[in-house]
Amino acid sequence: MADPQGFMKHNRQDFKKRPVADRLSDWREVYLDLEPKVRDQQVRTQATRCMDCGIPFCHSGTAGCPLGNLIPEWNDLVRRGDWESASDRLHATNNFPEFTGRLCPAPCEAACVLAISTDAGGAVAIKRVEETIADVSWENGYVQPSQATVTSGKRVAVVGSGPAGLAAAQQLTRAGHEVVVYERDDRLGGLLRYGIPEFKMEKKVLDRRLSQLRKEGTKFVTGCEVGVDITVEQLRAQFDAVVLAVGALRGRDDVATPGRELTGVHLAMDHLVPANRACEGDGASSISAEGKHVIIIGGGDTGADCYGTATRQGALSVTQLDQYPQPPSVRDDERSPWPVWPWILRTYPAHEEAGERKFAVAVKRFVGDDEGHVRQIELQKVRVEKDASGRRSVVPLSDDVEVLPADMVLLAIGFEGVEHMRLLDDLGISLTQRGTISCGSDWQTTAPGVFVCGDAHRGASLVVWAIAEGRSVANSVDKFLTGSSNLPSPVIPNLLPLAVV
Numbered sequence: 001m002a003d004p005q006g007f008m009k010h011n012r013q014d015f016k017k018r019p020v021a022d023r024l025s026d027w028r029e030v031y032l033d034l035e036p037k038v039r040d041q042q043v044r045t046q047a048t049r050c051m052d053c054g055i056p057f058c059h060s061g062t063a064g065c066p067l068g069n070l071i072p073e074w075n076d077l078v079r080r081g082d083w084e085s086a087s088d089r090l091h092a093t094n095n096f097p098e099f100t101g102r103l104c105p106a107p108c109e110a111a112c113v114l115a116i117s118t119d120a121g122g123a124v125a126i127k128r129v130e131e132t133i134a135d136v137s138w139e140n141g142y143v144q145p146s147q148a149t150v151t152s153g154k155r156v157a158v159v160g161s162g163p164a165g166l167a168a169a170q171q172l173t174r175a176g177h178e179v180v181v182y183e184r185d186d187r188l189g190g191l192l193r194y195g196i197p198e199f200k201m202e203k204k205v206l207d208r209r210l211s212q213l214r215k216e217g218t219k220f221v222t223g224c225e226v227g228v229d230i231t232v233e234q235l236r237a238q239f240d241a242v243v244l245a246v247g248a249l250r251g252r253d254d255v256a257t258p259g260r261e262l263t264g265v266h267l268a269m270d271h272l273v274p275a276n277r278a279c280e281g282d283g284a285s286s287i288s289a290e291g292k293h294v295i296i297i298g299g300g301d302t303g304a305d306c307y308g309t310a311t312r313q314g315a316l317s318v319t320q321l322d323q324y325p326q327p328p329s330v331r332d333d334e335r336s337p338w339p340v341w342p343w344i345l346r347t348y349p350a351h352e353e354a355g356e357r358k359f360a361v362a363v364k365r366f367v368g369d370d371e372g373h374v375r376q377i378e379l380q381k382v383r384v385e386k387d388a389s390g391r392r393s394v395v396p397l398s399d400d401v402e403v404l405p406a407d408m409v410l411l412a413i414g415f416e417g418v419e420h421m422r423l424l425d426d427l428g429i430s431l432t433q434r435g436t437i438s439c440g441s442d443w444q445t446t447a448p449g450v451f452v453c454g455d456a457h458r459g460a461s462l463v464v465w466a467i468a469e470g471r472s473v474a475n476s477v478d479k480f481l482t483g484s485s486n487l488p489s490p491v492i493p494n495l496l497p498l499a500v501v
């Protein structure tokens, strides 16, 4: 039973960030490494605020946690200081809580009953409780390899080692199947490795979890593009089922804006991947913002990651552009009523470090120098309109242009779906209009015995959804191989999000 007065005694408290100067001098996580005793006490106090609501909107449904994390249960266990039981309950629904605790935008917090009114002090800082349970679990050895007690004699290939592939692999290995994860990159982790910067989640957090998966028996093959380095025929001959967790990594380009062809205009991932590689010790980044005026086009998460990366690389200036107007700082109940994901201004730690954001603007053209290198952008004030069929158009408000210096332009305007790859052609799988891989109610694609999960199924989304889909696909594959399954299945396929992607 929760403390019924906890939220009246304590306000929401998030973790403190390191001073900006320290953050910019390295790539380490933004939040302060608190002394464990201080951290644990702060989080216990925060967990005390949970009201254990009759209907806990935070923990499931269209608005809360896609994994069905048992939030009120582990809040109460943390409040009492029973970290080991909290760890059990957390890991019962989430394979990688240290990833979501650091990276999740926390739809659970938006759906917390304490978030309805600011008078209640704000939502419980759920993701910090989650992160701390996970960290305490590792520190105290509560996280151990969990070996299968029976073996099925069945073999499963998982293609892609992002959070969806890793969650599916861990579940299926624990169910007794022999699982091999194939990854075309030289290192494992998908976007956790080469997309998301260290300052959001240090790679040692990922490596620690990968070592657990290895000890449990999951096998990994890196540097192997399935469909090319191992053919579909070989895959079919060697495995009883295949899980496609290949992500949705086809970056959206901006071919329409004059000057796109100039040197110095890049897709966001062309910047983030080498920056992450540099942190792995692979040598200086091939596309660095050092000494440059940087323009980031696109107001979302990927843009914010480019922002923090460019600042750390020593950019002269960083400006992030968004076509949409600046959202309000508090929830607009008409547009996004509680408990749905609110349309509000999201300020990431990177935005507090340097630079500026501009809203309701669009680039008219990129202007180059005699060598064909971008040097300026021309910016117009715009309004985004939608016609009756939902088609979007960006309308300039006048002919006036603002000129900004620009030595490097990063296009962070989203992803168009799964990359075109030989694997899909040879499996006879075609992409949907959204560029994703479709499946039936059992996550099976049009190719028999081939399943899909994560961004490849959903389109570019979130780590929490990737893990939830990885867990669910494992349940279906287990059933396909053995006739039944005890594995949990937190989400159903083809369930598109209402607001949080």
Ligand SMILES: Cc1cc2nc3c(=O)[nH]c(=O)nc-3n(C[C@H](O)[C@H](O)[C@H](O)COP(=O)(O)OP(=O)(O)OC[C@H]3O[C@@H](n4cnc5c(N)ncnc54)[C@H](O)[C@@H]3O)c2cc1C
Pocket (backbone or CB within 6 Å): 103, 104, 105, 159, 160, 161, 162, 163, 164, 165, 166, 182, 183, 184, 185, 189, 190, 191, 192, 195, 196, 200, 224, 225, 226, 227, 245, 246, 247, 248, 249, 272, 301, 302, 305, 421, 423, 453, 454, 455, 456, 460, 461, 462, 463, 464, 466
């Ligand atoms: C810059 C950036 C920042 C983000 N930040 C956040 C965040 O803070 N919080 C959050 O919740 N979400 C964030 N996301 C989204 C999140 O990273 C993704 O939703 C999640 O990683 C999807 O997981 P996945 O396993 O489906 O695919 P991915 O992580 O994309 O992994 C797919 C893997 O498949 C491999 N692959 C593809 N084809 C083949 C093949 N034929 N053979 C072998 N391997 C193959 C790829 O190399 C890749 O490693 C971010 C995304 C980006 C781009």
Ligand code: SF4
Pocket (backbone or CB within 6 Å): 064, 065, 066, 067, 069, 071, 100, 101, 104, 105, 106, 107, 108, 109, 126, 127, 130, 464
């Ligand atoms: S995974 Fe995300 S939504 Fe679920 S409890 Fe953690 S922070 Fe909240």
